[in-house]
Amino acid sequence: MPDEVHQEGLSRRALMQRAGLATAGAALAQLPWALDAKGLLEEARAQSADLTEDTLNGLVAFVTPGDDPYSRQQGEATDRPGGIASGVTPVLIASLNRYVRASALGAFGGSVPAAAGVAALLNHYAVQASPVAIGPFVSHFARLGKPQKADVFRRWEGDPAWENSEMRAVSAVLIGYTAYLTWSEAGVFDRTRRAPMHRPVGWTLSGYGGRAEGRRELKGYYKGRRRARGRRRRRRRRRA
Amino acid sequence: MARDVIVIGAGGGGPVVAKELAERGLDVLVLEGGPRFARSSREMRHLEYDANDPVSGYLRVGPADRSRPPWMRDLPQSSFVWQSTGVGGTTLHYFANSPRAMPGVFRGYRGRDRNAYDRAHEFPFSYRSLIPYYEWVEHTLPVQTAAMGTKERVYLRAAARSGLPVQAGKDIKRNSHRPQENAILQPRGTAGRTSDPRKLRFPKARGCTFCGFCLQGCYEPLRSPRNLRAKRSTDNSYVPMALTADLYKRGARAATLIANAFVTRIGTAQEGARTVARTVTWRDTASGEMHTEEARVVVMAGGCVENPRLWFNSNLPNPNDWVGRGITDHYLDWVIGVLPRYTGSSRGPNSAARCDFPGRGAMENVGLPPGFQAFSGTFSDSGIAGFYDNGAPAAGVGLRGADTWGRQVGGDLLRMMDDVDRVLNVLVLTDDDVEAQNRVTLSPNAPPDEHGPVSRVEMKHRARSARTRRNREYVSRQAVRLLRAAGAERIYRMNFPPLILHIQSSMRMGANPADSVLDRNAESRFVRRLFIADNSALPNALGGPNPTLTTQALATRTAEKIFTRYFGGEPWVRRESPLSSIDDRVTAAVFRRGLADAPRSSRPRRRRRAR
Numbered sequence: 001m002p003d004e005v006h007q008e009g010l011s012r013r014a015l016m017q018r019a020g021l022a023t024a025g026a027a028l029a030q031l032p033w034a035l036d037a038k039g040l041l042e043e044a045r046a047q048s049a050d051l052t053e054d055t056l057n058g059l060v061a062f063v064t065p066g067d068d069p070y071s072r073q074q075g076e077a078t079d080r081p082g083g084i085a086s087g088v089t090p091v092l093i094a095s096l097n098r099y100v101r102a103s104a105l106g107a108f109g110g111s112v113p114a115a116a117g118v119a120a121l122l123n124h125y126a127v128q129a130s131p132v133a134i135g136p137f138v139s140h141f142a143r144l145g146k147p148q149k150a151d152v153f154r155r156w157e158g159d160p161a162w163e164n165s166e167m168r169a170v171s172a173v174l175i176g177y178t179a180y181l182t183w184s185e186a187g188v189f190d191r192t193r194r195a196p197m198h199r200p201v202g203w204t205l206s207g208y209g210g211r212a213e214g215r216r217e218l219k220g221y222y223k224g225r226r227r228a229r230g231r232r233r234r235r236r237r238r239r240a
Numbered sequence: 241m242a243r244d245v246i247v248i249g250a251g252g253g254g255p256v257v258a259k260e261l262a263e264r265g266l267d268v269l270v271l272e273g274g275p276r277f278a279r280s281s282r283e284m285r286h287l288e289y290d291a292n293d294p295v296s297g298y299l300r301v302g303p304a305d306r307s308r309p310p311w312m313r314d315l316p317q318s319s320f321v322w323q324s325t326g327v328g329g330t331t332l333h334y335f336a337n338s339p340r341a342m343p344g345v346f347r348g349y350r351g352r353d354r355n356a357y358d359r360a361h362e363f364p365f366s367y368r369s370l371i372p373y374y375e376w377v378e379h380t381l382p383v384q385t386a387a388m389g390t391k392e393r394v395y396l397r398a399a400a401r402s403g404l405p406v407q408a409g410k411d412i413k414r415n416s417h418r419p420q421e422n423a424i425l426q427p428r429g430t431a432g433r434t435s436d437p438r439k440l441r442f443p444k445a446r447g448c449t450f451c452g453f454c455l456q457g458c459y460e461p462l463r464s465p466r467n468l469r470a471k472r473s474t475d476n477s478y479v480p481m482a483l484t485a486d487l488y489k490r491g492a493r494a495a496t497l498i499a500n501a502f503v504t505r506i507g508t509a510q511e512g513a514r515t516v517a518r519t520v521t522w523r524d525t526a527s528g529e530m531h532t533e534e535a536r537v538v539v540m541a542g543g544c545v546e547n548p549r550l551w552f553n554s555n556l557p558n559p560n561d562w563v564g565r566g567i568t569d570h571y572l573d574w575v576i577g578v579l580p581r582y583t584g585s586s587r588g589p590n591s592a593a594r595c596d597f598p599g600r601g602a603m604e605n606v607g608l609p610p611g612f613q614a615f616s617g618t619f620s621d622s623g624i625a626g627f628y629d630n631g632a633p634a635a636g637v638g639l640r641g642a643d644t645w646g647r648q649v650g651g652d653l654l655r656m657m658d659d660v661d662r663v664l665n666v667l668v669l670t671d672d673d674v675e676a677q678n679r680v681t682l683s684p685n686a687p688p689d690e691h692g693p694v695s696r697v698e699m700k701h702r703a704r705s706a707r708t709r710r711n712r713e714y715v716s717r718q719a720v721r722l723l724r725a726a727g728a729e730r731i732y733r734m735n736f737p738p739l740i741l742h743i744q745s746s747m748r749m750g751a752n753p754a755d756s757v758l759d760r761n762a763e764s765r766f767v768r769r770l771f772i773a774d775n776s777a778l779p780n781a782l783g784g785p786n787p788t789l790t791t792q793a794l795a796t797r798t799a800e801k802i803f804t805r806y807f808g809g810e811p812w813v814r815r816e817s818p819l820s821s822i823d824d825r826v827t828a829a830v831f832r833r834g835l836a837d838a839p840r841s842s843r844p845r846r847r848r849r850a851r
Contacts, residue, residue: 030685063618063649076650095295098309146650150627157318157623157630164316165685172318172737175647176619177294183657184611186289194290206610206660208586211286213462214440214449215587217389218432222396222406222419222593226426227385229409 031117034167044112044120051138055119056089058142062149063175064182066201073135075145083178086201087187092178118174125152242534243269245802246520247541248503248550251329252788253774253795254541255478256377258495260799262485264809268495269533270482271522273542274325275304276499277332277457277475279837280466284457288611291456292333299324299333299457303525304500313545314683314696318621318737321697323543327499328475330543330741332457334788335591335606336423336471338383340374341790342412342598342671342783343367347751356599358707361566361674361780364751364760372813373793374410379818380481381423381472383789387432389450389588392419394579394664395605396593398726402718404595412785417595420604423472423789424448424589425822431461431470432588442468442842452607454590465827465836465843477821478792480830487829488819494833500525504691506538506554508767515557517770523691537769537806539798544746544776548680549695551747557766562757563747564680567697568781570601570742571704571712573668573735574616575642575719577728578656585663586610595722601671601715601784603722610660617656621701621737622646632735635702636709641720642733656732664726666719669742670712671784673705676755680746699738715784744787747776761801762794769806773798 035041061070066082096115119139126133126141129151135143141152156162156171181187183202190197203210245261247254250272258270275298277283283298285291291299295310301323302310313321324332343349344357346367363370377383386392399417400406407416425447430439432450440449442464449460449470458471469476485492507519517538523530540547548564556563585607594604608616622637623630625646632645639645648656656663683696716733723731749772750756753765762777764770773795775787782790796813803809819826824844830836831843 033685064614064653065650074650078651078654082654095293098295099312147627150624150649153624154628154630166315168318169315169320172619172621173320175624175649176320176615179614179618179649179653180611181289181293183614184289184609185287186293186611189287189289194285194287196287202610202614202657205654206613206657208610208660212435212451213286213437213460214431214435214445214451215389215584216433216435217450217584217587218427219388219390219393221385221387222392225385225408225419228418228421 030166031114032112034162034165035112035117035120037161038121038124040120040124041112044117047116047120052093052113052116052119053089054137054139055122055141056092056115057084058137058139058144058149059122059174059178060084060089060092060182062146063178069136070142073137073143074149080205081201083182086182088178088181091181091186095181118170121156122152125155128155242536243267244535244807245269245537245539246271246533246535247539248520249273249329249541249543249546249774250327250474250479250497251541251543251774252331252474253791254539255474255482256792256795257539257541257773257799257802259478259482259485260796261803262482262495263489263492264803264807265491265493266803266807267493268482269535270495270497271501271503271520272327272497272499273502273525274302274327274499276327276497278835280457280475281459281462281837284459286451286453286456288456288609299326301325305526311689312686313694314686316696316698317701319697319699320619320739321545321743322739322741323545327479327497328473331473331788332475333455334473335454335589336473337591337594337604337786338378338381338421338423338789339594339596339785340410340412341367341785344598345780345783346370353599357671357783358673358780361748361750361755363779364749370793370797373796374789376796376813376818377789377792380821381477382820382822383421383423384426386419386422386424386589386592387426387448388419388592390582390584391588391605391607391664392593394583394726395722398722399595401725402721407596412596412598415597417593420592420594422589422592425468425470425472437462442838448589450588452587452590452609455612463838463842465830465838467821467826467830472821480835481821481826483835484826484829484833487832488825502691503542503550504553506550506556506770507532508556511768514768515766516768537771537802539802540747540770540772541774543774544743545680545695545697547747547772547774547776549682549693552682553692559766560754562755565676565678565746566674566748566755567678567680567699567746568672568674568744569699569738569740570781570784571670571672571701571708572739572742573670573712573716573733575666575668575716575723576617576656576732576734577664577723577726578730579662579664579726579728582661583664584661585665586660591667595718596785597715597718598783599671600711602669603666603715603719604669606665606667608665610657613660613663614653614657616665616734617653617732618647618649619736619739620645620647620734622735624649625652636713637735638713639733640713640717641724642731645733645735648732664723664728666722668712668715668719669784669786670708670715672708672711672781674745674748674780675705677703697740699740701738742787744775744778744781747772748779749777750779761805762798763801771798771802
């Protein structure tokens with residue numbers, strides 16, 4: 001990151017410590033700095049929950065399309081339930097927001113939920129990828145076609161502003177984390193019972209057998225070998 | 241009064257030192273920053289979001305209270321650090337693969353391929369001298385040859401078809417394939433032969449039930465005593481032994497374990513010209529209370545990321561600037577094949593077949609449930625398939641015979657995931673070089689957490705040594721070759737960015753004082769009476785094999801060094817026989833101390849005298 005910004009970040013950290021606010025984990029702690037560097041901090045702060053959800057719906061459909069309006073908008077849909085139907089968007093938003101406490105972002109004069117910050121960055125690059133995008137969604141990113149959405153990630157990953165910053169790690173993990181949540185039980189997980197409320201979409205899409213205490217899958221031992229050769233027989237030399 | 245030994249961290253290595261020294265009668269205190277799953281049969285689930293979510297899963301890096309945020313690290317590059325806190329540490333979610341290291345990474349190796357290894361960072365002693373410690377651990381855990389499910393049969397037959405010979409022994413001597421040597425009790429009785437949970441209860445079922453959930457922590461078979469659980473994570477093996485040593489061995493003393501105790505400082509004193517470790521301060525992660533105890537010897541075993549952090553936060557000396565440097569991570573890669581037939585990839589032990597390439601690295605089959613399978617197909621340093629490659633070819637990375645690479649999204653991901661049980665995955669383990677640029681420091685950007693400044697993990701993966709990059713390309717090509725031999729219809733090379741889960745050598749031992757933190761006994765060069773006994777103590781990447789067994793063998797050796805150097809004892813590994821953690825005497829002790837997490841009907845019938 002540029003020295004100027006780096007220095008500014010340090011002084012802000014010191015400010016946070018003085019204010020007793022430095023209590024959060026590190027991941028995404030640089031998000032306010034990243035948003036500030038792009039002139040998006042106020043926009044992210046003012047962003048509505050609907051816009052955040054709309055944007056991340058666009059991401060979920062990009063990773064795992066289905067029979068939903070977001071998938072149809074991007075030009076890649078299926079006739080089966082996909083990521084949107086998996087119910088994962090609220091989980092993704094909650095996870096991003098829990099990844100770092102709002103208090104860690106407070107040094108910038110107010111809280112910025114991390115999901116809103118990520119959504120602001122996606123929409124920022126979306127405008128660069130395609131300045132004009134028409135569609136029924138409030139999010140610019142969600143209105144893009146699949147190639148333009150891919151271009152958003154190309155721009156994010158290639159942005160020299162993020163050299164040696166954790167925003168590189170965020171761009172690397174965002175798609176994978178979204179996929180992990182979508183294809184696991186996350187979208188239908190009942191935290192009280194610690195069990196899925198019903199069969200997750202990802203399990204159905206992948207033909208997964210689900211939970212089991214064991215499987216009838218034992219096929220014996222390779223070439224009948226039950227132990228590796230060359231094991232020295234231990235002599236009992238002394239009882240302790 | 242001072243403890244004899246305080247062990248910081250109850251992961252893969254710390255409990256080994258604790259158990260061995262408790263058996264010698266020392267007063268050992270083990271501190272673990274994360275939770276203890278004392279009733280794992282009720283606390284763990286066969287669900288990958290509940291278990292492994294890095295934000296809220298019970299196997300995350302974070303406090304026991306899952307409503308609180310995780311403990312995070314600053315990662316200034318595309319990467320992901322995958323560890324777990326809690327008693328058992330990363331062995332809670334590991335695959336229990338227990339190969340020995342390549343002989344070529346040790347001092348004195350005279351093989352014709354000796355120059356194929358990272359000679360500048362070899363072990364400061366011979367392979368032969370470590371073998372008794374390997375044998376001790378292999379018997380204690382125990383380590384056994386893995387049985388096959390369908391995916392192992394497909395993998396091993398394809399390896400044979402691709403021209404690799406079978407390795408029949410434990411020592412790696414040539415390019416070869418074999419079933420894994422795993423720290424997993426192999427199936428007996430009904431285990432692996434039925435999916436009916438009513439028939440899968442201990443003792444009708446013993447050992448691995450082929451459930452497919454190694455990653456979520458092992459509590460199988462149902463109703464089994466804690467020390468007879470299939471996967472030998474340390475919470476199922478070494479920890480129960482450390483806590484009951486006085487009950488199964490005369491002259492032993494049970495270790496004390498405190499979970500949710502995050503160590504924030506190691507205090508030192510001067511003994512003449514020497515700085516020595518003297519105190520350990522920790523924070524109760526639930527109450528926030530601070531505690532300090534004295535010890536005659538301190539053992540750091542908090543892992544490759546937390547050890548350097550604790551060192552820096554304790555203001556311990558670092559005269560050669562090698563604290564935190566030299567991380568190896570096997571520069572993992574991932575190759576996925578989609579086959580026209582059933583592989584059972586989501587079933588059975590997660591990894592039970594491998595190939596080794598001395599001087600190059602290794603590769604192994606990995607089976608996954610759908611969430612992780614989807615993650616593995618969408619985590620790439622080669623951009624998004626069909627759209628951009630992120631400059632990977634310019635970095636010397638190629639398809640190596642695969643059909644495609646980069647993140648699979650949209651229809652590509654749906655096609656890849658169409659049937660999770662027709663997938664065959666190969667994990668590429670590179671023999672990577674120790675390089676000073678890959679390191680842990682304190683983050684200058686991220687705010688401190690409740691335990692002080694946090695770690696920054698820097699991996700310059702695109703600037704790694706030519707040998708490291710060459711090895712990775714070689715093994716990835718072998719993975720593609722194997723998948724072709726298996727009949728894969730479509731092969732995906734993912735070109736992972738650093739997925740830091742085999743993390744080694746950040747506090748490395750070595751012969752050269754200029755580039756090592758530990759001497760050949762695993763004692764710190766700069767602070768005496770301070771030892772390290774986890775993956776961070778390893779001198780190098782072992783040639784590619786999974787690190788836990790070697791760490792545990794080294795930790796056993798370290799325990800002996802501590803006992804002989806500071807407590808006037810005699811070494812024991814070459815003179816005595818180890819007791820297996822599944823011995824009836826240990827089982828009886830585990831029941832007697834109330835650690836069994838199983839009904840009394842699962843108690844062994846026959847009792848033996850303490851040895």
